[in-house]
Every structure is written in C-alpha cells, then in structure tokens.
Amino acid sequence: MKKTIKTxxxxxxxxKTIPFIAHLLRATDRFNDRMGSxxxxxxxxxxxxxxxxxxxxxxxxxxxxxxxxxxxxxxxxEKIVRSVSDPSLVKTLENTVNTAISQRTTVGLTGLLxxxxxxxxxxxxxxxxxxxxxxxxxxxxxxxxxxxYFKYIKDLISLIGLILALLITTAITSFASSAQxxxxxxxxxxxxxxxxxxxxxxxxxxxxxxxYFMFLxxxxxxxxNRLNTKxxxxxxxxxxxxxxxxxxxxxxxxxxxxxxPSGAAFxxxxxxxxFFYFFARLTLFCAAWIATAKENQPRT
Numbered sequence: 001m002k003k004t005i006k007t008x009x010x011x012x013x014x015x016k017t018i019p020f021i022a023h024l025l026r027a028t029d030r031f032n033d034r035m036g037s038x039x040x041x042x043x044x045x046x047x048x049x050x051x052x053x054x055x056x057x058x059x060x061x062x063x064x065x066x067x068x069x070x071x072x073x074x075x076x077x078e079k080i081v082r083s084v085s086d087p088s089l090v091k092t093l094e095n096t097v098n099t100a101i102s103q104r105t106t107v108g109l110t111g112l113l114x115x116x117x118x119x120x121x122x123x124x125x126x127x128x129x130x131x132x133x134x135x136x137x138x139x140x141x142x143x144x145x146x147x148x149y150f151k152y153i154k155d156l157i158s159l160i161g162l163i164l165a166l167l168i169t170t171a172i173t174s175f176a177s178s179a180q181x182x183x184x185x186x187x188x189x190x191x192x193x194x195x196x197x198x199x200x201x202x203x204x205x206x207x208x209x210x211x212y213f214m215f216l217x218x219x220x221x222x223x224x225n226r227l228n229t230k231x232x233x234x235x236x237x238x239x240x241x242x243x244x245x246x247x248x249x250x251x252x253x254x255x256x257x258x259x260x261p262s263g264a265a266f267x268x269x270x271x272x273x274x275f276f277y278f279f280a281r282l283t284l285f286c287a288a289w290i291a292t293a294k295e296n297q298p299r300t
Contacts, residue, residue, distance in 0.1 A: 026292035031285050034138055039129035040280035046125050047276040050118040064104050120152055123159040126283070127222045133287040134223040158221055165217045169210035204244060211240035218283065219290060231293035239286035246278045 015021055031037075132138070216236040219227065254271045 023289070023292060023294075027285060027289040030133060030288040030292055034132050034288070036129075036133065036281065036284045036288065039125075039132065039284055040277055043122070043125055043129060043280035044273060044277040046118070046122040047280070048273055050115065050122050051272070052114070052118075061104075061108070064108075116156075119159050120155045123155040123162065124151065126218075126280075127155065127158065129280075129284055130218070130222040130287045131224050133284050134219075134227060134291040135225060161217060161221065162214075165214045169214050172206065172210045207247075208240045208244050211243045212236050215239040215243070215283070215286065219287060223287070227290055228293060228295035231290045231295045234293070235286045235290035238289060239282055242282045242286070243279065246275070246282065250275055 016025065216232065219232055219236055219239075250271065
C-alpha cells in the first residue's frame with residue numbers, strides 16, 4: 001500500500017513538472033490567493049447594475065420613436081387593448097406608454113448620466129481586479145495612487161476603448177457571417193453537407209480572432225506594469241478561446257433553462273449573471289496566467 005502511494009505521489013510530482021501544468025498551477029494559485037473569485041463576483045454585480053441605465057436609455061429611445069410616429073403609437077395601443085381583457089390593466093399600460101413619451105428627455109438624460117458613471121465605475125473595478133492579478137506583489141504599490149479626477153478620466157478613456165473594441169469585434173463577426181452566407185448562396189453550395197461544419201469552423205475561428213483583439217486590448221491597457229509581449233499574446237489567445245467556449249455553452253444552456261416555469265421567469269436574469277461572472281473569472285484567470293508566465297517571473 002505504501003509503495004502504491006509513493007508511486008502515485010511520484011507520478012503526480014512528475015506531472016506537476018510538465019511546463020504547461022506547472023504554469024497552470026501557478027496561475028491557479030495566484031488567482032485564488034488574490035481573491036479572483038471575489039473580484040469576479042464584484043465585477044458581475046457592477047456589470048448587472050450597469051444594465052439599469054441602459055434600459056432607461058432604451059425606454060427613452062422608444063418614447064422618442066413613438067412620439068414621432070403617431071400611427072405606430074396608435075397601433076401599439078390597439079394591440080394592448082386587443083391582447084389584454086382587464087380594463088384596469090389596459091389603462092395602466094396606456095399610462096406607461098404615455099409616460100415613456102412625455103418623460104423621454106428626462107429619462108434619457110438621466111439614463112445617459114447614470115450609464116456614464118456606472119460604466120466608469122465598472123471599468124475602474126475591472127482595472128483594479130486585473131492589476132491585483134498582474135502586479136508583482138498582492139499589496140497595491142504606493143506609486144499606483146492616482147488623483148481621483150485623473151483616475152476617472154483614465155477609466156473613461158479605457159471604457160471608450162473597450163466599447164470600440166466590442167463594436168469592432170461584433171462588426172467583424174457579423175460581417176464575416178453574412179459574407180459566408182452570401183458566398184454559399186451565390187455559388188449554390190447550400191446542398192453540400194460537409195460544407196456546413198467547415199463554415200461553422202471558419203465562423204468560430206473568426207469569432208475567436210475578434211475575441212482575441214478585445215482581450216489583447218484589455219491585458220495591454222489595464223495593468224500598471226508592462227507584461228511580456230509573448231506571454232500577453234498567449235494569454236489573450238487563451239482568453240479568446242475560453243470566451244468562445246462560454247458563449248457556446250450559454251447558447252445550449254439558456255434555451256433549456258427557459259423551458260421550466262422558474263426558468264421562464266428568471267432565466268434571462270440568471271443567464272446574464274452567469275455570463276458576466278464567467279467572463280470576469282476568465283479575464284482574471286488569464287491575467288494571472290500571463291503574470292505567472294516564465295517570461296514575467298522575476299529573475300533570481
């Protein structure tokens with residue numbers, strides 16, 4: 001028995017010496033020691049909270065559309081009357097629509113201001129979480145203290161950059177997908193069965209490439225100290241692949257979650273929170289992975 005335990009221990013020690021496994025263990029230890037899960041939960045909270053002003057802006061935009069299109073407004077009210085049999089509920093819904101129209105400017109401006117503040121705060125939390133994983137020591141360095149107005153300006157610029165990166169990645173993915181479909185139709189290749197998995201693989205590679213540039217921007221701009229370029233490239237690729245896996249799993253889980261009565265009521269909320277949480281954990285783990293690469297280890 002003791003001999004078996006010693007043999008198993010020896011094999012485990014050998015496995016731990018494999019460079020990739022050793023790196024993975026170093027990243028996991030750093031992620032756990034520097035409260036990666038707790039930071040991920042905080043980022044999830046602020047991510048979900050940021051949706052409220054976005055909904056306010058959407059609500060105001062709908063008000064502007066309805067106010068400028070009386071026919072659309074009349075059609076909407078008519079559909080409400082037809083679909084709801086309770087007169088009191090009909091009156092409540094009509095009042096809600098009228099409120100959206102009459103207070104559209106106030107709600108829109110308030111939503112924009114709150115969205116700006118919550119977005120900057122969200123970026124600040126993401127920045128602090130990434131820096132906690134990438135700095136040499138767990139404690140914040142004294143030279144990282146910044147004046148509050150300079151910090152907000154910096155976070156605003158970072159937020160704008162991230163939004164632009166998201167828009168560019170989304171545009172690239174959508175354009176590539178549309179181009180693929182158009183090409184297949186133009187060449188009359190719809191009936192070729194083996195072409196479907198090939199096209200799916202190409203679409204996935206394009207999506208991973210778009211994700212890669214987004215994470216590369218995050219890991220390049222947010223850390224205080226400059227990270228090794230080689231480790232940065234590898235870590236961004238790891239994050240891009242992981243993010244694609246998360247999106248794939250969510251597309252499978254969410255429809256099944258919505259099939260149950262509780263899932264139909266809370267499935268979208270649970271799905272959003274899960275998506276934000278896994279995105280935050282993936283980002284912070286890959287930041288720890290980059291920081292623990294041999295290229296970024298202090299020389300002894």
